[in-house]
Amino acid sequence: MAVEILKDKCIGCGQCFKSCPYDAFEFEAYDGNKLGKVAKINAKCSSCNQCLTACKFGAIQEVKQEAKVDLSAYKHIWVFAEQRQGKIQNVALELLGEGKKLAKDISEDTQICAVLIGNNIDHLAQECFEYGAEKVYLVQDPLLENFTTDGYTKVMKQLIDEYKPEIVLYGATHIGRDFAPRIAARCNTGLTADCTHLDVKVSKYIEFAKANTTLDTSTLDPNDTDTGIKQTRPAFGGNLMATIICPKTRPQMSTVRPGVMQKQEREVGAKGEIVNVKPEISKEDIRIEIKDIVKSMKEMVSLTDAKIICSGGRGLGDASGFELIKQFADKVGGVVGSSRAAVDAGWIDHSHQVGQTGTTVKPEIYFACGISGAIQHLAGMQTSNCIVAINKDPDAPIMEVADYAIVGDLYKVIPEIIAEWDNAEALYDATTK
Amino acid sequence: MAFKIIVCAKQVPDTNVIKINPKTGTLIRDGVPSILNHDDANALEEALKIKDKHPDTTITVISMGPPQASDLLFECIAKGADEGILVSDRAVGGSDTWATSNTLEAAIKKWEKENGPADLIFAGRQAIDGDTAQVGPQIAEKLDLPQVTYVEEFEIADNMKDITVKRQMEDGYELIAIQTPCMLTAIKELNEPRYMNMAGIFGAKDIKVWNAKDIEVDLTKVGLEASPTNVFRSFTPAPKAPGQVVAGDSENEQAKNLLIQLKGKHII
Numbered sequence: 113m114a115v116e117i118l119k120d121k122c123i124g125c126g127q128c129f130k131s132c133p134y135d136a137f138e139f140e141a142y143d144g145n146k147l148g149k150v151a152k153i154n155a156k157c158s159s160c161n162q163c164l165t166a167c168k169f170g171a172i173q174e175v176k177q178e179a180k181v182d183l184s185a186y187k188h189i190w191v192f193a194e195q196r197q198g199k200i201q202n203v204a205l206e207l208l209g210e211g212k213k214l215a216k217d218i219s220e221d222t223q224i225c226a227v228l229i230g231n232n233i234d235h236l237a238q239e240c241f242e243y244g245a246e247k248v249y250l251v252q253d254p255l256l257e258n259f260t261t262d263g264y265t266k267v268m269k270q271l272i273d274e275y276k277p278e279i280v281l282y283g284a285t286h287i288g289r290d291f292a293p294r295i296a297a298r299c300n301t302g303l304t305a306d307c308t309h310l311d312v313k314v315s316k317y318i319e320f321a322k323a324n325t326t327l328d329t330s331t332l333d334p335n336d337t338d339t340g341i342k343q344t345r346p347a348f349g350g351n352l353m354a355t356i357i358c359p360k361t362r363p364q365m366s367t368v369r370p371g372v373m374q375k376q377e378r379e380v381g382a383k384g385e386i387v388n389v390k391p392e393i394s395k396e397d398i399r400i401e402i403k404d405i406v407k408s409m410k411e412m413v414s415l416t417d418a419k420i421i422c423s424g425g426r427g428l429g430d431a432s433g434f435e436l437i438k439q440f441a442d443k444v445g446g447v448v449g450s451s452r453a454a455v456d457a458g459w460i461d462h463s464h465q466v467g468q469t470g471t472t473v474k475p476e477i478y479f480a481c482g483i484s485g486a487i488q489h490l491a492g493m494q495t496s497n498c499i500v501a502i503n504k505d506p507d508a509p510i511m512e513v514a515d516y517a518i519v520g521d522l523y524k525v526i527p528e529i530i531a532e533w534d535n536a537e538a539l540y541d542a543t544t545k
Numbered sequence: 546m547a548f549k550i551i552v553c554a555k556q557v558p559d560t561n562v563i564k565i566n567p568k569t570g571t572l573i574r575d576g577v578p579s580i581l582n583h584d585d586a587n588a589l590e591e592a593l594k595i596k597d598k599h600p601d602t603t604i605t606v607i608s609m610g611p612p613q614a615s616d617l618l619f620e621c622i623a624k625g626a627d628e629g630i631l632v633s634d635r636a637v638g639g640s641d642t643w644a645t646s647n648t649l650e651a652a653i654k655k656w657e658k659e660n661g662p663a664d665l666i667f668a669g670r671q672a673i674d675g676d677t678a679q680v681g682p683q684i685a686e687k688l689d690l691p692q693v694t695y696v697e698e699f700e701i702a703d704n705m706k707d708i709t710v711k712r713q714m715e716d717g718y719e720l721i722a723i724q725t726p727c728m729l730t731a732i733k734e735l736n737e738p739r740y741m742n743m744a745g746i747f748g749a750k751d752i753k754v755w756n757a758k759d760i761e762v763d764l765t766k767v768g769l770e771a772s773p774t775n776v777f778r779s780f781t782p783a784p785k786a787p788g789q790v791v792a793g794d795s796e797n798e799q800a801k802n803l804l805i806q807l808k809g810k811h812i813i
Binding site for chain 2: 155157160161162262285286292293296303306321324327342346347348349352354355356357359361399400404405462463468476487488497498506514515517519520521524528529531533535537539543
């Protein structure tokens, strides 16, 4: 239980029951108040803390966890600078940008460091410096040429044991999500998956919560000096957001969704310190063999980098609808996206899918065409700068998150947008005269 | 010698039908069915395919959850699994992924003590309620097994030792050779799960329920207190400020009005 009921304050009114998403409240007999009962928390409690602000009488109290190890021995923020075939993944650069901000929020002398693992990748260290890293741990060996769970886990554990970082951030990619859990298990520490927002300062967390959430922040103290990481992530298919902490163990680790954090402006010529580390690794450590790495023939979709995304859903009616979406995307200089329904129907490849089980995107403009807006889809695109929904159904959930909703037949509307696209400036000028 | 497969499965609320009460901002749970987690159904299906081909295969489904999660074991056996084991105990409630993997590790070790080492452990990549994808790899770590996650194609040689899998990547796949014993995590592209069959539904069900004492798990490594991660706060996402419906008597007018708006706000 992360919360407890203070029996002497509880009046047995049951108002807190409504706040619980898990039905974890029940009554127990108690002869210290008028109603003769108090609230009790049962086994269904998943410690989500939603009830903390539910009691007007202050009978629900947070149970704080005490640290079990010396946390002060761990310092600095690390980013796993994931590279594939000698190319640093975008998410790693995003994390360097975010990590740098967090480091300075912890203290002036907290550094942001990149961990580069591979073979013949000396040149990538410079790229890490230019995107914000102050130090690069460089680990190279022919056995580390390609990612393997066994090889990379062993090296990361070696580094963590030797240099003791306070926080380690990984991209929530098919690689990060594969080996970060193993490292967490091996180091006996916590890992939070698929984070979409990170804070270290309580005051900044309060600011974030006030601006973006329904959270009642009255139980939080902006002057709290705690700088443990607060990792916010969607749960329950995006129906609920949870902020997770790792108060008792170090390092604190997160995987972070690609596309949600901001890269810093590239500082050409930036310098930093390189620490070469010799990996303690042998051929026997790696228990799998990579026979082949195949880049699929399918057209490369870079949804995470796209400024404009034109997405199609079930409302297209059939696979040929994506031809119109493609024309649309070509016209506006965008990339084709899709809902899960269109992927499941076999109309388009999974690599185009936006949403909880696809890619999270944050373009300047997101055109949702014939997409109803299932919560899982919304979870992957609702932070887009501007959302335009084109849908026949004015009551579709997508219309609620849209900045601009066009109620109509997408097969008629989209060709008109394509036709008028180049005239936008003239049209606007005409309205201002 | 029978080929022994363990499938790790979880009962989850169907997150597709969960809705938020717009007035109170809480989850509406009424009428939300509990289902076998999607990726776990793919994990079970791949095990069943091995059993189809090699009938001396045994499939044991292990789950952790509240007592009603035994419904899921019923379903798995009705599809063709041989037995189901539910680990259920107050002491393991509130566990994060680290503590959950300690519990499942203990349960698997207890099963192996009675039945000999498992040849293959299958799990779903992730559960739809938490979406962490962490428990599979963490069990593999604790059992010191090699792993492949995101398995989208699976083949085992007749020697029942050499396995070739395709591991899905964002931009293609990796072809990987691995040997039993190992842990594989399944994704939906791997197969199409079958339905329960009549014989399975009406046949005998070998379902065991184990508590923390049965699996001899170290109680300092399970449950909320032992979990390295804790929930700090949770909340429902804030509803966005209402947008506007783009007016226009024709599609052309709607298109023009949209572009005027986008231009005016410097979005394009």
